[in-house]
Amino acid sequence: MNKKKILLVDDDEDICCTIKQYLELHHYQVETVHSGVEALKMMNNDFDLIVLDIMMEGIDGMELCRLIRDRVDVPIVFVSAKTLEEDKVQALAIGGDDYITKPFSLKELKARIDCHLRREERIRSNERYLLSSKNMTIDLLANEVFCKGKKLPFTKKEYEIVKLLMLNQKIVFSKERIFERVWGIDSESQLDTVAESIKNIRKKIKAVDPDTSYIQTLYGLGYKWDVTDEKQ
Template sequence: MANETILLVDDEEDIISFIQDALELEGYRVLTAGSGQEALIQSKQQPSLIILDVMMPEMDGIEVCKQLRETTQCPIVFLSACQGEVDRIKGLAAGGDDYLLKPFSLAELKARIHAHLRREQRIHTQKEQGLLRFHALTIDCKGHAVSCNGHNLPLTNKEFQIVELLAMHQGQVFSREQIYEKLWGLDADGDDSTITEHIKKIRAKLAAHAQNRSFIQTVWGIGYKWDPQ
């Protein structure tokens, strides 16, 4: 995937140099940042993917990710020496798409980068066509309709918007609060617990035709993500 731009964020110069050299040999354009503030500035260049260290002074990677998610939807891959499950959950809850532990295999990092960029390219192409396809499920963004195995699913407007939001950001975890704010707005008077009820209804409608594929996966303690597997 030559010519894609990757933003590499780490406060350790040796790691930046090591990864940058490897990625540039693969044909990627690499932007670098040694701090969270610098990362926010560099992100304005709209990178295709961001590699983000967790343990940084002043502003750690979790906080950087939260702020990045206000302006960018590209994949974010965390690099971290923190091996606990709680740390990985925090990373996903902040809006990260992947979490790779230090020390890491360079070959694995490159493979994950390629996989994320390939997925983004596929989704971008589908968005331009107005259709998102996942096995037997088709989401018609322009027609505001969802069908599965030839059957149209009777989704309400909000149910469709939830499906569309999750499907367009496959693999990214959204909390109930994030989904509610994106669909109802920050000033809406209501309770984000309504998201749970909407998800239940969507799953019930999918179950009738999706042959045991739920598509919407619960990430315990965080929220929901789209997982067609």
């Protein structure tokens, strides 16, 4: 059985050593780094989960999470001595999947890691090619989007925007980030194309499902997938 690979990012070397030893005893493969800069250099590696401290010199954990989310889509578990509710909310809002306050037990950390990895396995095995939200479903193999069973006539770029937002429902994407991810930084298109494309997406969805919101605008920040009233 292939060992799951975990990246542990914490500037406390003793904590890293303790966590690494414990997780490796439980058959995980663990790489440790002690700064955000080092962590970014590791993003070409294929990790299954990232454990991330918040309070680090240079690039802190919050900013590092934003940068990581531009590159990889794996579970991120924050570990931090910051216990305020607003810190936890911010960490989860920018793309974290879990938040554990220090001090914590190694047994609890492992249990949460196990839980997130099992969830990822279920997603990959049971919903590998279909992604659903409210009345909308994306067929990731066919590159098609359906709303209430009706295929939506999206252009390629419109489809890529919908897929990007649906796959990253917790993340707010600025127009600039959407443009870079969908059109590419070398594209000759204009940034205003993003807003126009989202306008067209909404119009096509509304023709089929006029009473449901799918793309939320956060003024001054960008766009995110609207999970309001999402069935659990």
